[in-house]
Amino acid sequence: EDQVTQSPEALRLQEGESSSLNCSYTVSGLRGLFWYRQDPGKGPEFLFTLYSAGEEKEKERLKATLTKKESFLHITAPKPEDSATYLCAVRLLYGGSQGNLIFGKGTKLSVKP
Amino acid sequence: GAGVSQSPSNKVTEKGKDVELRCDPISGHTALYWYRQSLGQGLEFLIYFQGNSAPDKSGLPSDRFSAERTGGSVSTLTIQRTQQEDSAVYLCASSPSGQETQYFGPGTRLLVL
Secondary structure, three states, rough: OOOOOOOOOOOEEOOOOOEEEEEEEOOEEEEEEEEEEOOOOOOOOOEEEEEOOOOEEOOOOEEEEEEEEEEEEOOOOOEEEEEOOEEEEEEEEOOOOOOOOOEEEEEEEEEEO | OOOOOOEEOOEEEOOOOEEEEEEEEEOOOOOEEEEOOOOOOOEEEEEEOOOOOOOOOOOOOOOOEEEEEOOOOEEEOOOOOOHHHEEEEEEEEEEEOOOOOOOEEOEEEEEEE
């Protein structure tokens, strides 16, 4: 069964304390892996798309990386405004519905000043 | 430019009533998706429209759920005879032709009493 697992469920950091969020996936074929940020009461906001192992994308304090079995979202020197739930999703290469994304349950990040 | 919009923002209804949720995708986007986000759960795919093709309804949880997309733009998700377990946030997303990234609206929060 195709599935996406994110860990940890929740992460509390001090401002400036770098860390990583994990997204592991088990799929028959990966067409793309997506990272979103979701603030309370809002819809997910697109961050990155990764397509192949070894690929990396960066945006401000965030860097996403991809291997054949997992993706990491590295947060360098986080600030309180980085507090949000980070969602990982995959799009299948074949099988099932090729239109939709399969989401993990997310990691809730809290950054304290 | 304008993003995906959804209405209403919040909806409270009584068990057994029908509800309609509306989604206005980003102008020019050919693909439209509906997802459901329940408390503590990941986003769950419901239905996918791509251009003039027949929709992919494989994620609809029961025959009480239906959706249509008129003129390749606005979409309406209808839930008949609502049940308490239908309480969730219903999210709509759209993407342009040939692109993988899905852009989400703010969601409709549905509460069934």
